[in-house]
Amino acid sequence: MAANGPIIIAHRGASGERPEHTLGSYERAIDQGADFIEPDLVSTKDGVLVARHENEISETTDVAAHPEFADRKTTKTIDGQSLTGWFTEDFTLAELKTLRAKERLPQLRPANTAYDGRWDVPTLEEIIALVKRREQETGRRIGLYPETKHPSHFRALGLPLEERLVATLAKAGYDGADDPVFIQSFEVDNLKRLNGMTALPLIQLMxxxxxxxxxxxxxxxxxxxxxxxxxxxxxxxxVGLEKAMVIPRTADGKLAAPTRIVKDAHAAGLKVHVWTFRRENYFLPAEFKAGENPVAVGNVGAEIRAFLATGIDGLFSDNVAEAVAAKR
Structure with a gap:
């Protein structure tokens, strides 16, 4: 699983340049040199793992434009939050495949809307097939970094993510501690369950x-x-840490002094991966913004280098090319 220095994880693919969690986004990230691509995984009604940031899909697909699915709109409580929309667990894979993916942040990433409708919602198997094909074409190992999304919710529905994920990965040859896969989750019990099911490395998101x-x-x-x-x-x-846990920001929005958490995690024998680096002004520390327009592209490379200096082992970025360049 070794990479040259800290690993670059393509956050939902090259989601700064293509609609997230599409085969086009993952392929763009691979072309730009990502060490790992990150599919967030949810389940369909018939138990197929597909890549969406959330099981509520109105922001990332054209489901609202499909009158045949109008009666599927509903309100659910997910992890204590009330959400209204359309949910993957209410669609079979065949039904989900009739939808088309779209840009989730059109106000910040208007250029990405040119790709709306080009790709569908990919299955985990399709993502693995893409990775295997690109490994053959490029001659380099490309890792997978799946996240189990709302695993307690799906287990309660009788659609557990863990067993299907482990089985699918094992079928593709990913089952050892040194294979290029990390499985991540914000929950605890499902990681403990996975720890008894697979030797693949696990990441506690925080x-x-x-x-x-x-x-x-x-x-x-x-x-x-x-x-x-x-x-x-x-x-x-x-551990997969939010950026502010590693380097907080001051009251005026600039980077403050780093915390001890990287050293403490390393002392516990844990790797540290940090999320998420994005190039738009809207997301950047004040000192790295380019003017006042929130859509303008600032100096994300400088932000990344500040975090690399803390000794982190990897980072998630929507902008793979900039992250790869910052690591050099």
């Missing part, structure tokens, strides 16, 4: 606020202490 949806009263802040990180090391191989 945010700067809140806590794991399946652990009431537990906060990510508590999990990020030396004691909390030691507990994570019992079932996972690394």
């Amino acid at each position: 945010a700067s606020v809140a806590g794991p949806p399946d652990r009431s009263g537990v906060t990510y802040a508590a999990m990020s202490t030396p004691e909390g990180l030691a507990e994570i090391a019992l079932y996972a191989d690394g």
Whole structure:
């Protein structure tokens, strides 16, 4: 699984340049030199794993334009949040395949809307097939970094993600500790379940606020202490940290001094991967913005280099080319 220095993980593919979680986005990321591509996985009604950032798909597909599915619109509570829209678990794969993907952030990424409708919603098997084909064409290993999205929700529906994910990966030859795969989740119990099902490395995702949806009263802040990180090391191989946990921002929006969390995680034997680097001004620290327009492209490379200096082992970026260049 070794890469030359910290790994570059294509966040939902090259999602800064193509609609996220499409074969076009993943292929663009591979062309730009990503070490890993990241599919977020949810389930269809008939138990097929597909790539969507959320199981609610109105922002990333044209489902609202399909009158035949108008009666599928509903309101559900997902991880404590009330959401209204259309949900993958209410569609068979055949039905989902009639939809077309679209740009999720058209106001920030208007150029990506030119690709609306070009691709459908890909299955995990289709993503693996793309990776295998591009490995043959390029002669280099391309990793997979799947995230199990809302695993407790899907297990409660009788559509568990873990068993299907492990079986699909194993069928494709991914089942060892040194294979180029990381499995990630914001939840805890499903990672513990996966730890007993596969030797593939596991990543505990954490945010700067809140806590794991399946652990009431537990906060990510508590999990990020030396004691909390030691507990994570019992079932996972690394942590996926929101940027602010590694380098917070000052009151005026600039980067502050780094925290101890990278050193503490390494002391616990955990890898540290950081999310998410994006080039638009809207997402950047104040010192790296280019003017005031939130859509303008700033200096994300400088931001990435500041984080690389903390000793992180990898990073997620919507903009693979800029991330690869910053690592050189």
